[in-house]
Amino acid sequence: MSTIQVQTPGLQTTVQDLGRNGFGPLGVSPSGAADPISLRLGNRLVGNVEDAAGLEMLLLGGTLVFPQGAILALAGSDFGAILDDLRIDVGTPLEVRPGQTIRLGPTRSGARCYLCVQGGIAVKAFLGSASTHILSGLGGFQGRALRKGDVLRIGSASKDFRRRTIAPRALEHLSPRKVLRVTAGPQVDWFSESSLRSFYAGIYRVGEQSNRMGLRLEGAAVAQQGARQMITEGVSLGAVQVPAGGTPIILFVEQQTTGGYPKIANVIAADIHRVGQLRPRDEIRFELVTCDEARSLLVEQENMLASPELILERGAWI
Amino acid sequence: MLCKQGGRRFDAGHVHPLSSWLTLGRSPLGESHVLYNSRSMQTRTTDAAQFQRASDQSLLVYLGQRITLEAHERVRKLLRLLERKPIAGVRNLNPAYCSILVSFDALKLNHRDLEEILRGYLDRLDATPIPKGRELQIPTCYGGEFGPDLHEVAALHGITPAQVIELHASVSYIVYFLGFVPGFAYLGELPEALATPRLDSPRRSTPPGSVGIAGKQTGVYPFATPGGWRLIGRTPIAMFRPGRKVVSLLSIGDRARFTPISAARFAAMEHA
Numbered sequence: 001m002s003t004i005q006v007q008t009p010g011l012q013t014t015v016q017d018l019g020r021n022g023f024g025p026l027g028v029s030p031s032g033a034a035d036p037i038s039l040r041l042g043n044r045l046v047g048n049v050e051d052a053a054g055l056e057m058l059l060l061g062g063t064l065v066f067p068q069g070a071i072l073a074l075a076g077s078d079f080g081a082i083l084d085d086l087r088i089d090v091g092t093p094l095e096v097r098p099g100q101t102i103r104l105g106p107t108r109s110g111a112r113c114y115l116c117v118q119g120g121i122a123v124k125a126f127l128g129s130a131s132t133h134i135l136s137g138l139g140g141f142q143g144r145a146l147r148k149g150d151v152l153r154i155g156s157a158s159k160d161f162r163r164r165t166i167a168p169r170a171l172e173h174l175s176p177r178k179v180l181r182v183t184a185g186p187q188v189d190w191f192s193e194s195s196l197r198s199f200y201a202g203i204y205r206v207g208e209q210s211n212r213m214g215l216r217l218e219g220a221a222v223a224q225q226g227a228r229q230m231i232t233e234g235v236s237l238g239a240v241q242v243p244a245g246g247t248p249i250i251l252f253v254e255q256q257t258t259g260g261y262p263k264i265a266n267v268i269a270a271d272i273h274r275v276g277q278l279r280p281r282d283e284i285r286f287e288l289v290t291c292d293e294a295r296s297l298l299v300e301q302e303n304m305l306a307s308p309e310l311i312l313e314r315g316a317w318i
Numbered sequence: 319m320l321c322k323q324g325g326r327r328f329d330a331g332h333v334h335p336l337s338s339w340l341t342l343g344r345s346p347l348g349e350s351h352v353l354y355n356s357r358s359m360q361t362r363t364t365d366a367a368q369f370q371r372a373s374d375q376s377l378l379v380y381l382g383q384r385i386t387l388e389a390h391e392r393v394r395k396l397l398r399l400l401e402r403k404p405i406a407g408v409r410n411l412n413p414a415y416c417s418i419l420v421s422f423d424a425l426k427l428n429h430r431d432l433e434e435i436l437r438g439y440l441d442r443l444d445a446t447p448i449p450k451g452r453e454l455q456i457p458t459c460y461g462g463e464f465g466p467d468l469h470e471v472a473a474l475h476g477i478t479p480a481q482v483i484e485l486h487a488s489v490s491y492i493v494y495f496l497g498f499v500p501g502f503a504y505l506g507e508l509p510e511a512l513a514t515p516r517l518d519s520p521r522r523s524t525p526p527g528s529v530g531i532a533g534k535q536t537g538v539y540p541f542a543t544p545g546g547w548r549l550i551g552r553t554p555i556a557m558f559r560p561g562r563k564v565v566s567l568l569s570i571g572d573r574a575r576f577t578p579i580s581a582a583r584f585a586a587m588e589h590a
Contacts, residue, residue, distance in 0.1 A: 021409040021410050021421075022409065022410055022411075023410075023500075024410045024411050024412035024413070024419070024421075025397065025401075025411060025412075025413055025495075025496060025569075025570060026496050026500060026501065026558075026565065026566050027496040027497045027498060027499055027500045027501055027502050027566075028500045030410065126560055127565070133500070135499060135541060135543060136499055136500045136540070136541045136558070137541065138500065138560055183371070183373055183374050184371075185372070185373075186370045186371070186372045186378055231384070231385060231414070231415050231416060231417075232414050232415055232497065232504070233378060233412075233414040233415070233416075233417045233419065234372075234376075234378065234411075234412025234413070234414050234417065234418065234419025234497070235372075235412070235419070236372045236373040236375070236376040236419065236421060237373070237375075237376075237421070238373060239372070239373065256497070256498045256499060257412050257497045257498065257499075258412060258414050258495070258497030258498055259498075263372070266372060266373035266374070266376075267373075268373070268374045269373075269374055269375045269424050291371055291374045291428075291429060294374035294424070295374060295424050295428065298374070298424050298425065299425065302425055
């Protein structure tokens with residue numbers, strides 16, 4: 001059995017797959033990778049199924065030892081990874097020999113880097129998923145972020161190493177984007193035309209207190225018209241809710257499942273992965289699209305991801 | 319115009335979903351259109367629900383406009399139908415007081431088709447039986463370190479802490495739904511004499527098992543989360559436990575009653 005030994009954990013390294021759906025009636029949000037596209041690509045680079053569990057690292061990566069070796073790939077943001085003393089690139093699988101160490105540092109681009117190993121990270125599934133739900137301490141590795149001394153198991157794999165890379169146009173698609181596209185939220189009527197104008201014209205800064213539950217934004221406050229009382233209702237992934245103070249919050253993967261604040265907008269499905277790459281102090285703005293446009297963008301993105309030319313095979317490597 | 323949504327957004331202008339009752343109809347062209355009407359025009363037909371796009375991959379189905387038993391039962395009925403006969407492409411359901419948020423895979427389903435399918439479900443709502451929920455006891459140690467806000471709640475209402483406990487434990491509460499965090503049950507209604515506003519500034523963390531009240535609701539925090547409800551006691555039993563056959567102690571539609579226990583009993587149960 002192959003393992004990963006955690007020498008230093010990094011800022012917040014968690015086991016994530018593509019999340020657990022279908023437990024809304026229990027109050028359980030899906031959780032899962034904050035940048036699901038990077039996780040999917042990372043898994044494909046090592047020949048895993050797209051929803052295999054990998055490690056999600058936030059802003060600062062850790063130091064990991066592979067006593068039995070592994071085939072792995074990094075995806076998402078560049079954390080300046082080094083294998084023993086060799087620099088390794090994001091988006092290229094490599095074979096780690098037994099006893100080698102990977103060191104990841106602070107990010108040089110977005111918020112999250114994914115480490116995918118062939119065979120996936122093996123943890124006991126909770127409600128059908130390996131994803132860590134940090135707030136409730138459920139799922140993943142003991143329901144928490146990794147700590148020094150943790151030993152993770154790697155799932156069984158064929159050790160079939162193929163040299164693969166991600167097509168440049170896919171990487172271009174994944175490059176950071178500071179404009180989030182949104183559709184109108186269910187309570188958009190609660191906001192005046194002038195509030196909406198300032199919301200869409202304004203620049204918002206991602207607050208320091210942001211996490212997998214939500215991103216707090218700093219910027220122009222959005223005023224509601226009149227004082228209305230919301231009845232608590234289900235909230236969507238990417239909902240932009242506006243509490244009484246008027247500064248918006250984007251609800252994210254580990255979100256509360258229901259809430260009582262009006263939602264002015266909602267980040268579209270095709271841009272959710274970009275939210276996962278936003279760092280504190282990043283500046284963003286919102287662009288309104290229709291649901292039909294949002295769907296076209298999603299279809300386009302999925303077509304790109306499904307394209308056979310996305311992952312370039314370079315044949316077996318000796 | 320800033321607030322567009324495929325040209326199909328509710329053209330209700332200043333009329334909000336929750337402040338009026340809207341019925342969706344079908345035009346001869348097959349496009350749904352909105353007949354927004356006053357409450358006096360409201361009919362209790364089975365298809366009287368209102369759809370609202372929440373995002374490009376979710377739809378809110380409103381089954382009432384106020385927190386009532388009737389709306390709650392309609393939510394339970396629709397939830398039961400959707401759980402018994404899942405719609406292909408639907409990923410998740412989030413029931414609440416008078417609505418269900420239906421999240422779907424936008425590559426497999428769109429709002430128009432989902433609304434059409436849901437109309438079929440809504441037609442069967444009245445004929446759908448709902449099972450009687452279980453009645454569960456939540457042993458609770460009130461006051462002291464477990465209920466730091468008990469005295470303040472009593473003072474706010476001009477009654478004694480013992481009366482707060484008596485009132486709180488006198489009701490068989492309905493589990494309206496589970497939401498917020500795993501296993502958090504929204505229980506109601508609190509006796510009018512206990513209706514209390516939230517704390518002005520929420521606690522950064524509430525100990526798991528804390529029993530809180532807010533407005534006319536009460537509930538138990540399953541995990542250490544931030545929280546603005548006033549804490550009057552704590553239960554030693556786990557509201558949500560992964561190892562258990564049924565992970566959540568309470569389910570939508572159950573009833574729950576708080577039974578006062580001593581600190582000694584709390585300690586004994588906690589270590590049981």
